[in-house]
Amino acid sequence: xxxxxxxxxxxxxxxxxxxxxxxxxxxxxxxxxxxxxxxxxxxxxxxxxxxxxxxxxxxxxxxxxxxxxxxxxxxxxxxxxxxxxxxxxxxxxxxxxxxxxxxxxxxxxxxxx
Amino acid sequence: xxxxxxxxxxxxxxxxxxxxxxxxxxxxxxxxxxxxxxxxxxxxxxxxxxxxxxxxxxxxxxxxxxxxxxxxxxxxxxxxxxxxxxxxxxxxxxxxxxxxxxxxxxxxxxxxxxx
Numbered sequence: 001x002x003x004x005x006x007x008x009x010x011x012x013x014x015x016x017x018x019x020x021x022x023x024x025x026x027x028x029x030x031x032x033x034x035x036x037x038x039x040x041x042x043x044x045x046x047x048x049x050x051x052x053x054x055x056x057x058x059x060x061x062x063x064x065x066x067x068x069x070x071x072x073x074x075x076x077x078x079x080x081x082x083x084x085x086x087x088x089x090x091x092x093x094x095x096x097x098x099x100x101x102x103x104x105x106x107x108x109x110x111x112x113x
Numbered sequence: 114x115x116x117x118x119x120x121x122x123x124x125x126x127x128x129x130x131x132x133x134x135x136x137x138x139x140x141x142x143x144x145x146x147x148x149x150x151x152x153x154x155x156x157x158x159x160x161x162x163x164x165x166x167x168x169x170x171x172x173x174x175x176x177x178x179x180x181x182x183x184x185x186x187x188x189x190x191x192x193x194x195x196x197x198x199x200x201x202x203x204x205x206x207x208x209x210x211x212x213x214x215x216x217x218x219x220x221x222x223x224x225x226x227x228x
Contacts (some may be wrong), residue, residue, distance in 0.1 A: 004157070032217075035123040041201060041220070041223075042218075042220055042221070042222045043158075043203060043218040043221065044218070045215055045216060045217075048215065056215050058215075087221075090157075090158070101160045101163060102160070102197075102216060103159075104158045105157055105158075106156070106157050106158065107157070
């Protein structure tokens with residue numbers, strides 16, 4: 001099956017803990033993204049990688065760090081979570097840049113207590 | 114920077130009535146790509162429509178939209194709403210080509226179709 005896969009589906013943690021989310025795509029794409037969808041359903045890009053190179057880095061707190069081992073994987077680490085980090089984190093991929101359709105994963109719902 | 118403005122909040126329609134979700138945008142780029150993504154509950158967001166051609170209608174799954182650069186608009190329409198159209202709809206923009214991979218989304222419009 002070719003798609004974008006994310007793990008875990010859900011994660012509940014406490015303030016100050018570290019969390020990591022994984023994303024893998026089997027579509028053969030060379031560009032991957034992390035988006036944050038907040039409680040109001042606002043969808044904002046956080047990071048974008050093209051062939052393992054960071055190309056978009058929006059203004060996000062430094063506790064967020066993306067990690068790409070190859071062009072099919074893009075993970076997200078949050079070093080010390082805060083309550084405002086509670087959201088759905090969506091991973092996506094596309095075949096190239098600029099104007100290309102993006103394919104989304106199912107999301108990871110993070111709840112910070 | 115780029116921005117996208119959509120019909121805000123919740124739109125509630127009775128099945129069979131026409132759907133019109135507004136989308137306008139601002140960008141410094143002359144050839145942007147405009148998209149409509151649909152996000153059904155418990156599914157991944159997926160592309161519904163896409164266009165970069167001025168004044169050309171694009172259609173998919175009964176929905177259609179036309180990019181009008183003169184008014185910076187890309188409204189989503191459907192002639193007859195179905196219950197299965199209930200979902201969250203996002204209008205999005207990206208500059209054309211080059212090294213820019215950033216999609217700018219509107220705030221989303223929740224469409225609820227009732228019988």
